Amino acid sequence: MQQSTKMNRAITHLFLIIFTGMTLLPVALVLRKAVSPGKAFELTINPIPSKVTSEHFREVIGKTSSDGKWLFGRQLLNSTLIALGTTLLGVFLAATAAYAFSRFRFPGRNGGMMAFLVVQMFPATLLMIPMYVILSKLGLLNSILGLIFVYSTTAIPFCVWMLKGYFDTIPKELEEAALIDGASRIRIFYTIVLPLARPALAVTALFSFMTAWNEYILAATFLNREESYTLPVLLNSYVGEHGSANWGAFAAGAVLVSIPIVALFYALQKHLVSGLTAGGVKG
Amino acid sequence: MKRKHITGALLTALFAGSAVAISAAAVYLSALNSGEKAIIESPARAYAAALALRVAKDASPPTAQTALAAVTQNAKALEHISVVVEPRSTKYRFLRKRRFLAANDAKRVGAVLNKQSPLDKRLYDAASSVRSAGKPLLELRSPQDSNLTVLAAAPVMREGKHYATAIVITAPKAPPVPAPAWPLFACGLALFAFALLAALFAPRLRHVLVLLGVIGMSGFSWWWTSGVSAAYTANLTHTLAGLQRTLGTSGSLDALSASPSPWALIIGIPLALVISLLALFGVGRRMAASMAEHRLAYTLLIPAGLGMALLVLLPFVYGLALGFFNHQHGEYNFVGLKNFVEILSGGDRPLSHPLNFYFTLGVTVLWTAVNVFLHVTIGLALALVLKDPLLRFKGIYRALLILPWAMPNYITALIWKGMFHYQYGAVNHVLEIVGLEKVSWFSSFSTAFIANVTTNTWLGFPFMMVVALGALQSIPGDVYEAAAVDGAPRHKVFFHITLPLLRPALYPAIVLGSIWTFNMFNIIYLVSAGAPNGSSDILITEAYRWAFQRGDRYGLAAAYALIIFVVLFFYSKIANRLSRVSEDG
Structure with missing residues (x-):
C-alpha cells in the first residue's frame, strides 16, 4: 500500500514535470533568443544560450525615430497610459453596471444582460471599419483617449458578467442593515460592496489591463504615427510581413512587453480562482 | 392630472421623437454616405x-x-x-x-x-x-x-x-435638395404634441393617435426619400442630357445610376417602426413608472450603456447596414441580399474550395470543437492532479502552468509561428532528433491546422484549468468520503460525482470559451495566415481578408460578420437551453 502510493506520487510528479517543461519551452526559447546574438530563429530546443549578449535589448530600447526622438520611451508611455486608463474606466463602468444588474430587479434587466453577452459574439475585428469612422468623426484617431474608449468598451461585457456573479455572492443582509442605519445606496456601494468585492475587482482590473496592453490589430489600424504607436505595434514591426524578420529584437521586445503583464498576473493570480469561479458558477 | 401620466406622455413622445430623429439621420445619411454625395451636390x-x-x-x-x-x-x-x-x-x-x-x-x-x-x-x-x-x-x-x-x-x-x-x-452651389431637417423636425413635433395631448386628455385614445402618427411619419419618410431620389435623378438626367448633346452619344451610365435612397428605407423606416411600436404598446408609460421606481439602477447603468451604445452598438448597426451594400473602388452600391446569397450559395465554388463558405464553416466548427475539447480535457486533467492536497510543490506547478495565459497572445502566436518554421523551427528539430522527417507545416491543410490547434491549445488550457480547480475546491469533501466508505471505484466517482458537480461551473466557461475560439482571429491570422491557399482560414479571418486584402469588399465582409453573429447567437441559445435541461434533469 505504502509502496504503491509512493509510486503514484512519483508518476504524478514525473507527468507534471514533463508537462510543465513542455509548457515552458516556447517561453524559454524566446528568453534564449533575446540574449543570444543573431537575427534568425535558431534550430534548437536547448533553452540555455551558448553566448550571452544584450544587443537586442539595446536595439529595442534605444530605437529612435528619423528625427532623433526616443521612440521606445514614447511607445512605452503610450501603452502604459492606455492600459491604465482602460483599467480605470473599464472597472468603473463595469462595477456600476454589474451592481445594478446584481442588486436591482428592473424591466430590461434580462434584456440588458443578454445584450452584454451577445455583443461578445459580434466579431470585433469587423467593427473596425465603423469604429474607425466614429473615432475620426470624434477626432480621436491617433489619440490615447480614443483607444482607451475602444478598449474599455470591448472589455466591459466580460467584466460586467464576472463582477455581477461576484456581487451575487455578497450577502444582501449587510446592505440592508446599512440601509436601516440610514446610509445611502451609493455610499453602501462604495464603503461596503466594493471593498468586499476586491478579489473580483482585481481580476476585472487585470482583464482590462491585459486587453489594452496586449491588443494589436485595432492599435495598428487606429494609430498611424510612429510616436503614437503602442508596444505591440512596435513589436510586430520586427517580424512583420515586410522585409526580413529580426527575431532577436522581437524576442527582446517580447520579453520587455511580457514582464509587466506577467508580473501583474502573478501578483493578482490568487484572486483569479475565487473571482473567476464565483462569476462562473453563478453566471 | 396625475404626474405618472405626464411622465408617461413625455416618454412616449421621446420615443416617437427618437424614431423621427433616427429616420431623419438615415435619410440624411442616404444623401451623405452613399458615395453619391458628389452627384447630388454638384x-x-x-x-x-x-x-x-x-x-x-x-x-x-x-x-x-x-x-x-x-x-x-x-x-x-x-x-x-x-x-x-x-x-x-x-x-x-x-x-x-x-x-x-x-x-x-x-x-x-x-x-x-x-x-x-x-x-x-x-x-x-x-x-x-x-x-x-x-x-x-x-x-x-x-x-x-x-x-x-x-x-x-x-x-x-x-x-x-x-x-x-x-x-x-469649384463648381457653383449645388441645386437645392429637399432639406432633411425641418419637415422631419415638424413631424416629430407633431407626434410629440399628439402623444402629450393624448396622454393628458384621452389616455384610452393614446394608442390610436400614436399609431396614426407612426403611419403618417412612415408615409412622410417614404415620400421624402422618393423626393430625394427624384431630385437626384432629375439632376443626373440634366447632366447626362448635356453630355449627350455635346458628345452626340446616348446610353446609360451604370456606375452613376445607383440611387441613395435604400439607406433610408433599410434603416430608417424599420427602426422608426420598431421604436414607435414599442411606444404604442405602452413601453413609454411602463418605462416612466419603472424609471421612477428604479432610478438608481438606471443611473448606474447609464455610463456603461452609453459607452456600449456609441462604440459597440452603433458600429454594429452600421455593420448590419453595410452587409446590404457592395463596396468596390471606393463606391457603395445597394445590392440587397446579394452578399448573403453569394456567401450562402458558396459563390459558384465547389464544396472543397477553400473560399467556399461551407468549407470555411466546417473548418471553423472543427477548429472550435477540437480546441475546446483539448482545453477542457487537459485543463480538467491537470486540475484533478493538482487538487490533491498532499501533493508537494503544487503551488509552483500551478504558477508555472498558467504562464501561457499571462503571455500576450499575439506574442504567443508569433513564437509558435517561428517554432513551426520549416528550416529553423524547434518543432522540426524535435522531429529530427526522434528520427522523423521534417514537416513543411504550412503547405498542407492538415499540418497547418495542427499547428494552429497546438498554438491555441497551449494558449487556452490554463483558463480551463483555473476554472476547474476553483470549481473542484467548492465540492465538499464529505461527498468523496461517503463514496470512499461505499467503496466506489475511481472512475465511477469521477463520472458520477465530480463531473456532475463540476458542470454548472464548467458550462459557462465552455460556452464562453467556444465563442472566443470561434472568433480567435490572432492565432489563425498570425500562425498559419490561412496557408495553404486560405484553407486553414476560419470565418473571421476569411471575412477580414475580404475586407482588407481582397479588394476592400466591406459589404461582403459585413455580411460574413453577420452570419458569424447569427451562428454564435443560435449556438449560445441552444447551449443555454441544454444547460437548463441538464440542470432540471
Missing part, C-alpha cells in the same frame, strides 16, 4: 466622371473639338472645367509638359500649364494624382486656397493608356 462632378467613363467606353478619346464643345456647353454652370492632356513624350524635356486640350476659357486651349499660376498648379497636381491613382478622384482640397478645391478629376483613356484628365474646379 452636376460638375458627375460631368467629369461621366465624361471620362463615356470616353473610356468608346475607346475613342475626345478630339480637341468635341472636348471643347463639351466644356463650353457646360461652362455656364461650371466655372473651371478643363481637359488636361498628358505630355506626349517622356523622353524629350520640352515635350514633357501638360497642355489644355479644352477649357472654358477658350484662350487657353492648347496652352501649356503654367505652374506659377495657382489655378494651373492645382490642375497640374490633380492630373498627377489621377494619373498615379488610375481612377477618378473626388474632392481634392488645396491646402492653401479653399476656393481651388478640385471637385472631380477623372482619367480619359486612349488605347489603354492615360491620355488626359478631365478636371472640374
Whole structure:
C-alpha cells in the first residue's frame, strides 16, 4: 500500500514535470533568443544560450525615430497610459453596471444582460471599419483617449458578467442593515460592496489591463504615427510581413512587453480562482 | 392630472421623437454616405466622371473639338472645367509638359500649364494624382486656397493608356435638395404634441393617435426619400442630357445610376417602426413608472450603456447596414441580399474550395470543437492532479502552468509561428532528433491546422484549468468520503460525482470559451495566415481578408460578420437551453 502510493506520487510528479517543461519551452526559447546574438530563429530546443549578449535589448530600447526622438520611451508611455486608463474606466463602468444588474430587479434587466453577452459574439475585428469612422468623426484617431474608449468598451461585457456573479455572492443582509442605519445606496456601494468585492475587482482590473496592453490589430489600424504607436505595434514591426524578420529584437521586445503583464498576473493570480469561479458558477 | 401620466406622455413622445430623429439621420445619411454625395451636390462632378467613363467606353478619346464643345456647353454652370492632356513624350524635356486640350476659357486651349499660376498648379497636381491613382478622384482640397478645391478629376483613356484628365474646379452651389431637417423636425413635433395631448386628455385614445402618427411619419419618410431620389435623378438626367448633346452619344451610365435612397428605407423606416411600436404598446408609460421606481439602477447603468451604445452598438448597426451594400473602388452600391446569397450559395465554388463558405464553416466548427475539447480535457486533467492536497510543490506547478495565459497572445502566436518554421523551427528539430522527417507545416491543410490547434491549445488550457480547480475546491469533501466508505471505484466517482458537480461551473466557461475560439482571429491570422491557399482560414479571418486584402469588399465582409453573429447567437441559445435541461434533469 505504502509502496504503491509512493509510486503514484512519483508518476504524478514525473507527468507534471514533463508537462510543465513542455509548457515552458516556447517561453524559454524566446528568453534564449533575446540574449543570444543573431537575427534568425535558431534550430534548437536547448533553452540555455551558448553566448550571452544584450544587443537586442539595446536595439529595442534605444530605437529612435528619423528625427532623433526616443521612440521606445514614447511607445512605452503610450501603452502604459492606455492600459491604465482602460483599467480605470473599464472597472468603473463595469462595477456600476454589474451592481445594478446584481442588486436591482428592473424591466430590461434580462434584456440588458443578454445584450452584454451577445455583443461578445459580434466579431470585433469587423467593427473596425465603423469604429474607425466614429473615432475620426470624434477626432480621436491617433489619440490615447480614443483607444482607451475602444478598449474599455470591448472589455466591459466580460467584466460586467464576472463582477455581477461576484456581487451575487455578497450577502444582501449587510446592505440592508446599512440601509436601516440610514446610509445611502451609493455610499453602501462604495464603503461596503466594493471593498468586499476586491478579489473580483482585481481580476476585472487585470482583464482590462491585459486587453489594452496586449491588443494589436485595432492599435495598428487606429494609430498611424510612429510616436503614437503602442508596444505591440512596435513589436510586430520586427517580424512583420515586410522585409526580413529580426527575431532577436522581437524576442527582446517580447520579453520587455511580457514582464509587466506577467508580473501583474502573478501578483493578482490568487484572486483569479475565487473571482473567476464565483462569476462562473453563478453566471 | 396625475404626474405618472405626464411622465408617461413625455416618454412616449421621446420615443416617437427618437424614431423621427433616427429616420431623419438615415435619410440624411442616404444623401451623405452613399458615395453619391458628389452627384447630388454638384452636376460638375458627375460631368467629369461621366465624361471620362463615356470616353473610356468608346475607346475613342475626345478630339480637341468635341472636348471643347463639351466644356463650353457646360461652362455656364461650371466655372473651371478643363481637359488636361498628358505630355506626349517622356523622353524629350520640352515635350514633357501638360497642355489644355479644352477649357472654358477658350484662350487657353492648347496652352501649356503654367505652374506659377495657382489655378494651373492645382490642375497640374490633380492630373498627377489621377494619373498615379488610375481612377477618378473626388474632392481634392488645396491646402492653401479653399476656393481651388478640385471637385472631380477623372482619367480619359486612349488605347489603354492615360491620355488626359478631365478636371472640374469649384463648381457653383449645388441645386437645392429637399432639406432633411425641418419637415422631419415638424413631424416629430407633431407626434410629440399628439402623444402629450393624448396622454393628458384621452389616455384610452393614446394608442390610436400614436399609431396614426407612426403611419403618417412612415408615409412622410417614404415620400421624402422618393423626393430625394427624384431630385437626384432629375439632376443626373440634366447632366447626362448635356453630355449627350455635346458628345452626340446616348446610353446609360451604370456606375452613376445607383440611387441613395435604400439607406433610408433599410434603416430608417424599420427602426422608426420598431421604436414607435414599442411606444404604442405602452413601453413609454411602463418605462416612466419603472424609471421612477428604479432610478438608481438606471443611473448606474447609464455610463456603461452609453459607452456600449456609441462604440459597440452603433458600429454594429452600421455593420448590419453595410452587409446590404457592395463596396468596390471606393463606391457603395445597394445590392440587397446579394452578399448573403453569394456567401450562402458558396459563390459558384465547389464544396472543397477553400473560399467556399461551407468549407470555411466546417473548418471553423472543427477548429472550435477540437480546441475546446483539448482545453477542457487537459485543463480538467491537470486540475484533478493538482487538487490533491498532499501533493508537494503544487503551488509552483500551478504558477508555472498558467504562464501561457499571462503571455500576450499575439506574442504567443508569433513564437509558435517561428517554432513551426520549416528550416529553423524547434518543432522540426524535435522531429529530427526522434528520427522523423521534417514537416513543411504550412503547405498542407492538415499540418497547418495542427499547428494552429497546438498554438491555441497551449494558449487556452490554463483558463480551463483555473476554472476547474476553483470549481473542484467548492465540492465538499464529505461527498468523496461517503463514496470512499461505499467503496466506489475511481472512475465511477469521477463520472458520477465530480463531473456532475463540476458542470454548472464548467458550462459557462465552455460556452464562453467556444465563442472566443470561434472568433480567435490572432492565432489563425498570425500562425498559419490561412496557408495553404486560405484553407486553414476560419470565418473571421476569411471575412477580414475580404475586407482588407481582397479588394476592400466591406459589404461582403459585413455580411460574413453577420452570419458569424447569427451562428454564435443560435449556438449560445441552444447551449443555454441544454444547460437548463441538464440542470432540471
